[in-house]
Amino acid sequence: MAVNFYTDNPDLRFELHNPALQESVALREENFTHSEKFADAPEDYADALDSYDKVLTMVGELCGEMIAPRAEGVDQAGASLDQGVVSYAPGTRQNLKNLTDAQLMGVMLPRQYGGLNMPVSVYTMMTEMVSRADASLQNLFGLQDIAETINRFGSDEQKARYLPQFCTGEADGAMALTEPEAGSDLQNVQLKAHLDPATNQWRLNGMKRFITNGCAKVLLVLARSEEGSKDGRGLSMFICERGPGLVVRRIEDKLGIHGSPTCELQFNDVPAELVGQRRRGLTRYVMSLMNGARIAISAQALGVAEAACREALKYAGEREQFGRPIIKFPPVYEMLVRDRVSIAATRALLYEATRYVDLRDMYEETNQHAETRDPEFVKREKKYTKIASVLTPLAKAMATEMANQVAYDSLQVHGGTGYMRDFPVERLYRDARITNIYEGTTQLQYVAAIGGVVQRILEPLMEQISHLPFEGKLRRLASRVDTAREKLNAAVRHVEGRGDSEYFALMSGRLCEMEISVFVGYLLLRDALRDKEKTAVAEIFLQYRLPLFEMLYHTTTSDNVAVIDNHEEILG
Secondary structure (H helix, E strand, C coil), rough: CCCCCCCHHHHHHHCCCCCCHHHHHHHHHCCCCHHCCCCCCCCCHHHHHHHHHHHHHHHHHHHHHHHHHHHHHHHHHHCCCHHHHHHEEEEEEEEHHHHCCCCCCCCCHHHHHCCCCHHHHHHHHHHHHHHCCCHHHHHHHHHHHHHHHHHHHHHHHHHHHHHHHEEEEEEEEEECCEEEEEEECCCCCCEEEECCCCCCCCEEEEEEEECCCCCCCEEEEEEEEECCHHHHHHEEEEECCCCCCCCEECCCCCCCCCCCEEEEEEEEEEEEEECCCCCCCHHHHHHHHHHHHHHHHHHHHHHHHHHHHHHHHHHHHCCCEECEEEHHHHHHHHHHHHHHHHHHHHHHHHHHHHHHHHHHHHHHHHHHCCCCCCCCHHHHHHHHHHHHHHHHHHHHHHHHHHHHHHHHHHHHHHHHHHCCCCCCCHHHHHHCCCCCCCCCCCCHHHHHHHHHCCCCCCCHHHHHCCCCCCCCCHHHHHHHHHHHHHHHHHHHHHHHHHCHHHHHHHHHHHHHHHHHHHHHHHHHHEEEEEEHHHHHHHHHHHHHHHHHHHHHHHHHCCCHHHHHHHHHHHCC
């Protein structure tokens, strides 16, 4: 039976048709004047949506009919290294060819380079579907952010040279950030970049580790360009190509996502070019890369959760115990209902985040290229940048923790059978585990988000939603969320008011989770106004999250610091 990962998931079409997408699409298409220069450019917003819908349908078919059936073989074969050359699994090579033949390797890039010029929101839907089919493939398909970074910060010559190669699939990319002694602490990066004054050529020397797709043709590399510097202000971003001086020393033997090679790299006088300005590698360019990576991994986690939950639903409907399918037992169907609601809630947060990322990117680009900057556009860029900077880490925290829980529950539904390799859920369980670790652990997402939470960046958005015309059950649910928001604001004031940095750090994760509960609650209620069938999702989400919220509220406002006072005694 034909399976299409787009048409079988109405939530994706619901998110595509969110009216909030229109503003960024109009900016991206320069008020649809692109249609005068490019035959495939949309003439208006309705035409753009129709184009997105057609492409998503094609991606959904590829994922359901070709990529997903190969996932088990890819997991078993994995990537391999022989005499410094990395080879993908046969299924991965076929998948990449299918995506390239479908012209899907330059989704967000401008049309003048051969790209599709589509928004982040649409690209994220693609990565969610690809991840549902094969999470490891997303780590290759999802690295289109490398090309997007070159597009945003590279020189005209760099863009003209590299971007067409990405669009045709001739080039693939990797971001080389992590080092053996510098994991999440990127300020401690030691790989050296030396400028030869005689030739004006930069050379890279050092080691990188845990580099996803480190065998790529084109790498963006964070390196120390300022001799004697010790912190992030001495780091710059470079672009280099695979060549004799760039050695893949090993690929990691991982728990999951076997189709994606994770490489240890040695740079031996590798020629490179500076991207953008010196000394802004970490503070400007890596931060942009990391924001894109957070969105990509959130979509990856969401896709894995969607796949795992569907496997559990299928198995629970077929597996009989005591004379009836196990899906008829309340403890089982409650678990599955909770997971379906968690997936829907996470999807609402993720695509809210992508819409603000789209707005931020488009206003930033518009302002950069304007001969005279419109003060209103500058104001909007700053506003959307702040919102996106909060939503992206919150989305990653929620999506990746959710994916791990859903994968856990799905394996539990399968019972002992799920622990065997006979069913896909075992692979999905392993694949999910990395999502809340790489591109910043959940704990680091809290660190990234807490500033915006304390500044109440999302408060105006929540206030606006709270005044929507909710009636009946939705009004009663909205009143409960309003009350929770008041408590959230009180909790933030309390934690800040203590003036204790260690206590603040301890409570940051709790405040972020409270923010997620309230903000997503509002999003689901807003969605229910567009689709009444989503009322049940909102109600069940709040039924589970508000008791958790209350517990976190009492913890953050009780001044109980037993963990701080006694941690040394407990830990020895």
